[in-house]
Amino acid sequence: MQVTSSVRQPLVTGGKTYHDVTHDVCRQVEGKPSKLWFLAFLTAVSVLGLGSIAILATLWEGIGMWGLNKTVGWAWDITNFVWWVGIGHAGTLISAVLLLFRQKWRTSINRAAEAMTIFAVICAAMFPVIHMGRPWLGAYWALPLPNTYGSLWVNFNSPLLWDVFAISTYFSVSLVFWYIGLIPDFATIRDRATGLRKIIYGALSLGWDGAAKTWMRYESVSLILAGLATPLVLSVHTIVSFDFATSVIPGWHTTIFPPYFVAGAIFSGFAMVLTLMIITRKVYKLEDYITIGHIELMNIVIIITGSIVGIAYITEFFIAWYSGVEAEQYAFINRATGPYWWAYWSMMTCNVISPQLFWIKKIRTSIVATFALSIVVNIGMWFERFVIIVTSLHRDYLPSSWAMFYPTWADVGVYLFTFGLFFTAFFLFAKFFPVINMAEVKSVLKSSSEKAHK
């Protein structure tokens, strides 16, 4: 028997039946793309095209095209890398961690959030690959492949190498998790289609027939994948933070980094999910599936992770003072009052102050406010990485080598390229793939639709 709580809000509104769910989601895949879609897609492809000029220039001339100098040897490339990887974390959190916690509301947003994860990780991976200068040789530098120098192996003591393993495992496991979830939905599209579409979605659905035995195995696979993806997602940003934390640079050499980075990743990821979902629900008329209730719950996650990030900033400052290490103290004073003070205070405003507005119910249930704040949070999280990286480097041990970092057009272009890539991929996904996990929404429909509450 289904037990429904009279206290909980329905997850799916509008009295939808199972067939309505199928129809509302498949409609986007089956219909002709709208003018709006074409416009958005062409914009994304143009940005991708423009950005690829910067990629070509970087590959042709070398990374001297970027604004790096001998003091600031890491800047936008790693900032953007960490930013994109962080965004990716929300997808896994929604699909894996919320599955383990039996949060049924995840069902209508997990598909798009996981797609976002995959595209964000691809964008992130662009930066380490391009910064190699000769990426076609990169496999020898990043992977333990036998070579003619000995073999001279990669260095397993280096956190940068751990990152190679972490990011590639994260990407491939997320992709598999996402695809396993897509199989039953592809079968639904196949069974509604004729002609070429039936053949394509038939192949994509791998011959899924919805047998009880296969569903049993599917559930088992989902649960184990969620169990594997949960420590995986925590490990990925932990290892990303090791890139800094295992160094001896004042401002980086802190043990607080792993939990602080993971919280920041979830914070920025949820903001990006909100940005994308608010547009998707509006354009695809999915307001009954992604309700104000969903938006409010995601905003609550943003308050929590945003507050953790805020406490981490304050803790860092306190520990720098308490440690008595002058170099450490200077690094933090310089962040807040040095030449990059504006970056530091943008970060503080966007990440610490702005999410606190979500304590007010009116703001966290307002779509316009949520949309605006979700963008503010992502700007703030970009500044966080920029502040950590550039302000810790630009005034190093010898004042004679102090310098500033100025991005060149190639820095901006490569960043734009990843935006183009991300949105091109996301728009293609939104057109050709079911944006909502139909099977999972159906499985929670009976206990949590509006009908069940009557």
Next chain:
Amino acid sequence: MERDTHFILGVYDDEDVLLHAVEKVRGSGVKIHEVYSPYPVHGLEHVLGYKRSKLPIAAFLFGMLGTSLALTMQLYMMRFDWPMIIGGKDFAAFPDFVPVSFEMTVLLAAFGMVGVFLITSNLKPWAQPRIFDVRSTDDKHIMAIDLANNSSLDLDKITEILNESGATEVNKKSFE
């Protein structure tokens, strides 16, 4: 030469009705071929009498394989094949081997388990599934009964059992 197979299908609207129906139909001595659903119905595998999936064991074994491969690889490369002093660390610096070993464990566990799942469930791009009723991926639960396996009962009797169990429709389906 392949014999034609004839099925009788019970169509159900509701998952709770379906669960009771499976119990009733099996209780009347009818052997159920399989039930096809648009979404996972919890408890269906119990009433159908399926054994628990062994996929978690496969995941565990593949995971252990990943850990051992990663540790062996790192130890061989860093300690035996080309030892180098890096930051004054031990050649076999085990704490440094933890991240890669963990990632390899997860990678092999996930891919191994999914591979076993796809093979055992016969999921592949060129598979041609037998679709009993296209609504089984939309909004209906389809209970398929293979007549060849129920030769002791006649068609009318099975139809009656299905109707009594709450099926909204009872259809016939044959495959060549």
